[in-house]
Amino acid sequence: MAQIIIYPTTSLILSDLVRRFGHEPLVMMEQIREKINTVGIDSPPLNITGQEPKKGLKYAAVEVPAGVRGRMALVGPLIDSAEAGIIVDEPDIAFGCMGCARTNELTKYLIRQRDIPLLEIYYPRTEDEGKEFVKQIATFLKELNNNSKNSESEEEAN
């Protein structure tokens, strides 16, 4: 099982696909759930405070808008801990959306900078493209499984 960062980071469909193939999707919803469920001074659901944009300074400089840095405080650690990634380019809004184009650009850039297995694929616009889309993702996820099994066998052999 690998931890897989997905883009859009809020995509329920993509997150479900990843889980079906036995991997753990790293998604924004989980981060927000944790924020909401963690008891703090700022009660749920408004517990994103001015501290988040400050934490986001790890990923974007101070001249980057606070909304981008606040989002990066949630997404950045997911990218850091990812073992593989799937980026869906030009997705429909309903497929998943982080709301901010600058955050999208930075998120995709930081995923690409990681030296991890990465599938980058366009969002399908027809039924045939849709089938091919799912097939490519499935293949990528299966290969990740195979690769991890192979590396486990190699380790055992050594």
Next chain:
Amino acid sequence: MSDEQNSTDLPIYDAQKRRVDRASKEKSVKIALLSCGSEYAGVQAEIESAAKDVNAQLVYPEIPVDELENIGRDFGLEVASPDLKLLMARAKSIIKGDVKVDAVLITTCFRCAEAAIVRNEVRRYIHNNINLPVISYSFTERTKAATLLTRMEALTTVARRKTLLSREKQKGLTVGIDSGSTTTKAVVMRNDEIIGEGWVPTVKVIDSAENALRDALEEAKVSKEDIQAIGATGYGRFLVGDHFNAQVVQEEITVNSKGAVYLADRQKGPATVIDIGGMDNKAISVDDGIPGIFTMGGICAGASGRFLEMTSKRLGVDITELGALAVKGMKENVEMNSYCIVFGIQSLVNSLAKGASPEDVAAAACYSVVEQIFEQQLQEIEVNEPLILVGGSSLIEGIPLALGEFLNVDVLVPPNAHLIGAVGSALLASGYVEE
């Protein structure tokens, strides 16, 4: 906590509590919040807190998700950020009448170019298509409820008190007190005439208000007991309003709009009011004396009256003499490298050292303040003539001169422009004078 701190904190706490109580007795106002990034910047709670303080309910117009696909073309502005598309779609639903609101607040991240374009255009779109008060604000993670409060108060006042704001004549014997950041002003008015005025530096809020009022009453030759109604405005309005049991406690946007068109005798039709204060500036598009679009500066002291005060100190002249100097000077002879109050003054000092005259330096200082207001505030409102300049800084002749040159319009400085807040308060308070 020491007793001294206690004695300072308690009145403020009480005043805030009473302000909230006062607002809770008024009609709740629905404000449509059109925002991008406020949740993730951590300021959503601050916006909600400010809204609660003025008894406003934030409304988020619902729109079908497929509308987001076409909103760029529909609105004419194609942007990449989905939240900005949502913002435009929500604005459209307000104009279509799908949702009924009393006012609109548009807010996006500071330093986002895409959001700045959308924010300005959506504000203009709402202003041109529906008669609703609208303001816009760009936030950072440091934006607090207190910063938003004056703006929220102005929004809700315009929505709630149109009858009070339509008052064009002062009647009875009323007092207005403007507790500003630098000076406290008081006026006594009787039957549409100023009969007494007081103007003192703000030291302790209540003491200064008492002193200004004492001077005004002395000049008017009336006693406190004869006063029929009191209005308070300015930074210290809650404390002062509470202390004097004022009938009207109102932020400066509404009061100054009303005061400006009253003093300039331009109560009907559009006007633009610019108030250069000691600590912040206001630029307000007014229609029939009621504020429509407005902006409040306040991040940089280099664009405020404080900069002019420091310049006059450096030149060794009284602030009242700075204007006359500026009119005689040539700003081109002084190189200003910064708008900052510290580095800007340094530029002026360097110019003096290189042989520039005090007149040139005074002219450059006035020009610098006006240039910043032009760049940072006037771009965000509709500038319609007459342009009415008010506040203490309007008496520095170099300021209206520079503003007129910049905008190529005649700048109107009404009589008693420095008493704008106090006059506006006395005028509004007269709505509470019993027949």
